[in-house]
Amino acid sequence: MQIQILGPGCANCVTLERRVQESLARLGISDAAVRKVTDYGEIAAYGVMKTPGLVIDGAVAVSGRVPEADEVDELLAAAR
């Protein structure tokens, strides 16, 4: 599973990354590659205008808000 966290490094992006890591551990997903995307050009290339953004396997799953832990669980479980 390819996961990208989009955001220049603000507090929301850090929270989102932590939630994703926690969720991966909770669901026992070990084959996920998590990458942080901080470059504005690259963030814009995903069509995201409001950070943070969460991209799972190439599709933008969430943008402009930090999803709750149970929502991250749902999104990652669905992508497994």
Next chain:
Amino acid sequence: MTTLAGCVPTSTRGLWVTGVAAAAGWAGLYALNEWVWDALRGALPASARDTHAVAAVHFFLYDVTKIALLLTGIIFVVTVLRSFLTIERTRKLLGGRREGIGNLMAGALGVAAPFCSCSAVPAFIGFVSAGVPIGVTLSFLIASPLVNEIAIGLLWGTFGWRVALLYVAAGYTIAVVAGFVLGRLRAERWVADFVKHPSLVASSGGAPLALAEPRLTPRRRAQAGIAEVKAILGKVWPYLLVGVGLGAAIHGWAPTDFFAAHAGADNPFGVLVAVVLGVPLYSNAAGALPLLEALADKGVPMGTLLAFMMSVVALSLPEMVLLKRVLKLPLIASFIAIVAAGIVAVGYLFNAILG
């Protein structure tokens, strides 16, 4: 792990019941706030009741409680409402608008759909690459921090709706006019090249990626509201405490005639000094407002105070550093100069009208 957001009920009925109960609790606390601190002050011996120190501590406790309550209520309600107006929808509304009408709309949308300064750059790229004119985009980017819900709510709670409305009208006008003028200056010359041609092909697939986000449920909107209250209070509390502390010191100790003499309506440079002081001050509405409140008590005119507040929230150095990634120096300089000039003009106008 139980969190506050996790306790949000799942049924629509439960959401309504909890929402009404929370609103009633909030109103109760807000109504009790002044009464509690007045009663405590009244319980002191008469000789201590009117000292500077007691006046300052009373102001501090009352004001911190009041502003924390106002922020909590306002941020929650606004975040829930705002979850209906996404930035993608905003861009769609602005796409293909001409300048003029576009600036008027962008200013209004900036007021309605604020975003944190860390999103200013992606939003700018997204708007410009979709063909929204630079001047129209800038109207949006100026209005959004300048006329934000926190400033409006705090001004309303402290000075009443007239002052809040004046602030909104003035901030909106500045955003529309400044964006229009910057557009006339052919600002597109001063935009970083990668903004105009962002490769909409992502590194992985090759095809442009579409946003396929599901619609939010009411529960998710309420949870977003709670998360936003936590995030903003977590960020602004040091500013709030410093601001109220300074306000309390002014309230308790500063002689009334000091500010009236140096920053009163008859000092022609009052507004100018207020704006210049406000730019490097990296604070926010929550930190600036207690100062305003204390200074208003000491006779500083409202136009000067509103100009100070606007320059604190609209012209912040960290945001300029961020924008430097996409805007070249002449545009940043024009941006600061035009917005600052607008704020100064508004300050003098209000002093003339209200004073």
